[in-house]
Structures are given as structure tokens and as C-alpha cells.
Amino acid sequence: MPIEFEADERAAQTAARVTEFVRDVVVAEEQACDGVLHDGPEPLRRRLQQAARDAGVFSPHVSPRWGGLGLDLRGQAVVFEAAGYSLLGPLALNIAAPDEGNMHLLEKVATEAQQERYLAPLAAGDVRSCFAMTEPTGAGSDPRALTTTATRIPGGWRIDGRKWFISGADGAAFTICMARTSGAPGDAGGATMFLVGADNPGMKIVRNIRTLDEGLFGGHSEVLFDGCEVSDDAVLGEPDRGFDYAQVRLGPARLTHCMRWLGIAVRAQEIALDRAATRSAFGKPLDQLGMVQQLIADSEIDIAAARALLWQACWELDQGRTGAQQTSIAKTFVAEAVHRVVDRAVQICGALGISADAPLSRLYREVRPFRIYDGPSETHRWAIARRASKARAAVR
Template sequence: MSTATQSSTAGPDAGPDVSILAGRTHEFVRQKVIPIEDRFDGDVTMAGGDDLRRHLQAQAHEHGLLAPQAPVEYGGLNLSMVERARVLEAAGYSLFGAMAINAAAPDEGNMHLLAHVATAQQRAEYLAPLVRGEVRSAFAMTEPAPGAGSDPAALATTATKAPGGWRIDGRKAFITGADGAGFFIIMARTRGQAGDRGGATMFLAPAGMPGLQVGRHIPTMDRSMVGGHCEVSFDRLLVPDAAVLGEVDEGFRHAQVRLGPARMTHVMRWLGAAVRAHETAVEYAAARRGFGSPLAELGLAQQLIADNEIDLAATRALLDVACAALDAGSAASQETSIAKTFAGEAIGRVVDRAVQLCGGLGVSADLPVARIAREVRPFRVYDGPSEVHRYAIARRAVKAARRRASS
């Protein structure tokens, strides 16, 4: 094991039980999950989609690994953010690993949201079967232009009061996992108009309701997400008052409960994938000879390896800082933005260097590096593009400076 992998199973805040759990997760992923990923080049649809998910999650349940992030009373392991960091990194060593232990997006983030915001009845109806892996879910926020994307205030989908409930109308795009989802969490505007701050509400809606239509899969470069990234439309979708998740007009505030933690669990999973790409490249460079010596003994190759080790260690450190802040009860907006931005770019650098070290094999399906490169590139866009996070980071820094100057 390289230094990068050794440190991935023993963080400073992780107790021995978490280290053991991370180790068991790593072994489960290597033995049960990676052979399937390799056979189908990381294409989850070709590998079986939901049938594969159910098969792997049943095995994860038998190994005591299912839903490490979810509440114990619903069948999860209830790990804190710091504790789950090493476990989800170990799962992320395979592109299918997070799915296998029921900690993949968007379900993982939706479990967190439901656990903190939903009513007891909503948790029984939606959270419990989600944790058990009986259903999948989708979070319907993003819209076609000029609707909500990086700027949530552009939210155009509307929810209008109707007798006994609400009528939802609008269109969504890039909704991960929508095809085959058992239910949707829908963000819709209940006050004001597109461009206004605030005035959004979240609603729960089972799939198959009249007026809820899952459209085409939007072709994307990544292939490891069950249910794809779909267009979804709402045409006079009627939901009861009991479908409101949280409070009316407080949807944006409640969404923050999900946002920071979900960004960090993305970092955890993709960090695991980057570790696998790096380890693959180092093993290849140590065995491949060129110009009279092993590739790993050449200076330029050593620089690529060293820079990867640095980026992996720095990503892990920033991740742990953000997770500790979240566990302490902070919104951790600055910490999670910094960690997400750095990680998205550092993970991309690590995998790109791994491709370069592996040469022709690095762009082939004979090694996992090319498919990992394909999967991690969208992370610089998903959950907030790097440019939007930099904008937010700078605004918070300037605001803090002005506050200090006026005190």
C-alpha cells in the first residue's frame, strides 16, 4: 500500500473502530465490487443498474457496511462527518463502491436532509426504505437555462396553493438518479419570482404520480451513476400539504443542511477513486522500464508521483477541517467551499498525472485510470463549479475584512 492509501484508513480523528470499518470497507470493495466495475469499464447501466445495486447492497448489509452515514434507528451506522470520511474514501476506491454501501449521491445527501428536516411520518415513509436500499431518490433542483443552476435564486419551478395541497409546475434538468427513483425531493418557488432571494419550498413526491414525468437521459461523460442525469417535468403535479419538507418558503435555508455535508461526501468518494488511480500508476511506473531503468526512478516521473502524494494529503487535510467544523454544528460554508474547490481540482490533477505515468495504457480500458479520469472531471462542475465557489469564498473574506474594520 502506498502512503496515500495507508493514511486513508487512519485519520487523526478516527477511532480504532472507524479504522477497522474503513479497512473492512476497502476489502469488501476490492473483493466484491472492483471485479464487476472492471468487467464493465465502470458503466453501471451495462453492469446491471438497479439489479446490481440491490445485489451489492445485500452483500454490504451482510458485512455490516450498509449506510454508514444514516441514523442507527433506520439501519445505518450513524458515523459523524469526520468518521465517515475514511470509510467513504475506502468505498470510493471503486466507482461502484459508494453505491454498494448505499452512500452514493444523491441518496446519501437526501438521507442526511430527511434525518434532519423531515417529520416523523416522512422519515418512516421515505427515509427508512431509502436507508435499507429498498428505493432510490432524486433531488430536483437544477433547471434548464435561465432557471436555477449555480444561482439558486433563478428558481423558476412554481408551487401554487391548491385545495388540500400544492400544484407544482416546471422543468428540471441534470437530475441525478431520476430514472428509477422511488421518490423526488422537489425545490419549487412558493413566493416571489425567478431572481428573488428566498421564497422556495421543498416537497416530497413519490414517483409515478400524475403530472410527474421523467424525460430523457442527458448524455454525460460519467457513467457510474444509477438512473443517469435526466430531464424531469412537472405539469400540474398535485401534492398534499403533508408533502412539504420543512417549512413553506424556507426551502433554501433547509437545503443548506444537505449542501455542505453532501459536498464533502463527494470529496470523500472521489478521493478514494484518485487514490486508486495513483496507486495504479505508481505500481506501473515501478515495473515499467525505459531508458535503462524503472520509470519510477526517472526524475520527471518522480515529480508526478510526489505531486500526487502532496495533492492527496492536502485534500484529505482540508476535508478533515471542513468535516470537523460540520460536526461542531457550524454551517462551515467557507471550509466546505475551500475543500470542495481544492479537492475538485487536486483530484483532477492526480488522475491526470496517473494517466500520463501510465502512457498508452493510461488512456485504455486495460487499467482503471482512464475511466476514473472520465468520472472525476465533472466534479469541478457538480455541486457548484469551482468559479462559483471562488466567488463565494472571496465575498466571505471581504465581508469579514469589512466587519473587522468597522469594529
């Protein structure tokens, strides 16, 4: 079956509306706060999301039942890229991490009662959420290192452990917590996902972590689960199947991250092109100088290649396939390509590029961590090579 590298009409029209909305409304809001959102005010989020509702582009990824447009991943690719042009675009459309990935997981795994309690307000933008998996001891890239435990108690479970770099935790109404329920750290064992309300006395934010990036609403926090008791109806899916459900969430979430960051690359390239056309050196506009033309061309290549790899991975998942290899390839390439594009834009713009007079220095700080988030490039390369070797061995 051939891969279709073209969005359907509905997705294309939505992307066009998002492009207009982001450039006319959202960019001005970003400039007003310099894209610094770790301590972003709640009225800003509410104002942006209401504007997105008015523009008809709110929650395009969730099903119509929950007020969305129900776009498949290829449709999301063009819409999320358009939203990612501004650091506040995904927040405005309610497609920012970690909420977007949590909505996908809740639609796929949660019970009807859990969907009404957690998904409905999340899809409506009434609340925010977080996903607590990463730990100081190493669980993150290697889920087998998970040390947070959940043990049976009468009528439910007790969760104990420490999480960190939990994005969006500050101000979140609930978290989806990954805890080990069988086996020991270092082996496969079993993990379970739990829905934990922010008002649970056994869960508390220890600190908000200062990071290179500052564009995610709610920042990144260290979270302690200390005798955190939850009832049986807090279990998301089935006990001991948390690692399986993590893949349900993480595969598409890696791609949606790529979509949003690709929008940043497009913006950086536009800034570089405008600067190169209006700035002269040695008697010529920069865009007529060979070395600058090479930088521009390489960024065009990176953007086109990133988009193609992203679409291939989206197509695989839309066909119901696991897409593990394509997802890892896309995530690794896009994360590094976006960084290269922004870096070249800074170089083309020179002193302006590293100043606060242009958004490039802010974009540069935001995209660098992407080579770590959702699995560092090294982990994905290891997985890519392992799958390739396994596939080759199967045909020898």
C-alpha cells in the same frame, strides 16, 4: 479547540472492513460492467448491497434507528474514501449520491410520518431517490434563478416547471423537488421542498441525458412537472424555507462527494505507482526518473492536502458550525486535486492509461464533471473571496 485529524476506533475499523470488501468484492463487479451504470441493472445494485450488509458496512452514515452506524462526518470521511476506491463502492454501501444526501436531509427535516414513508425504505436500500433542483434556465449554482413554481390549491399544491441533470431520476421511487413559493426569479424570495412520488402523473422523465460520466446509477435526466398535484403532507419542513434546507443538505453533500472522489484519486495513484515500478525507459524503471518522480510527488501532495482540507471542514460541521467557507474551500480544492492526480496517473501510464486495459480512462471521465457538480469551482471561488473580503472589512 484543536482539530482532531484521526478517526475514532469504530470508524477506523469500519474503514478497514470497507477497504477489504471493496477490493475483494466490488472491484470485480466494476470491471465486469466497466463502471458504466447509467443503465445499471437493478439486480446488480441489490447484489452489491446485500454483500455490503453481509460485510457489516451497509448505510454507515444513517443513525442506528434506521439501520446504520451513525458515523459523524469525520468518521464518514475515512469510510467513504475507502468506498470510493471503486466506482461501485458507494452504491454497494448505500452512500452514493443523491441518496446519501437525501437521507441526511430526511433525518434532519422530515416529520416522523415522512421518515417512515421515505427514509426507512431509502436507508434499507429498498428504493432509490433523486433531488430535483437544477433547471435549464440557470437554477443550480444560483438558487435565486429558480423558476419552478408551487401554487396553493385546495388541500395541497400544484408544481409546474422543468428540471434537468437530475441525478438518479430514472428508476427513483421519489424525488425531493425544490419549487418557488414566493418572490420572483432573481430575488431571494422563498422556496419549498416537496416529496413527490414517481407514480405522480404530473411528474415525468422527458429524457435521459448522455454525459461524459457514466458511473452514476440511474444517470442524469430531464424531468417535467406539469400540473403536478401533491397534498399538504408532501411539504418537507416548512413552506418558504427550502433555501435554508438546501444548505442543510448541500454542505455535507459537497464533503461526502469529496470523500468518495478522494478514493478514486488514491486508486489512480496506486495504479501509477505500480506502473512506474514495473515499466522501464532509458534503462531505468520509471519511478527512478526525475520527471516521473515529480508527478508522483505532486500527486502525493495533492492527496494529503485534499484529505487535510476535507477533515478540517468535516470537523467544523461536526462542531455544529456552518463551515460555509471551509466547505467551499475543500470542495474547490479536492475537485481540482482529484482531477490532477488522475491526469498525472494517465500520463505516467502512457498509452496504457488511455486504453480500456486500465481503469484510468474511465476514472478520468468520471472525475472531470466534479468541478461542475455541487457548484462549479468558479462559483465557490466567488463565494470564498466574498466571505474573505467581508471578514476583513469587519475588523478594519
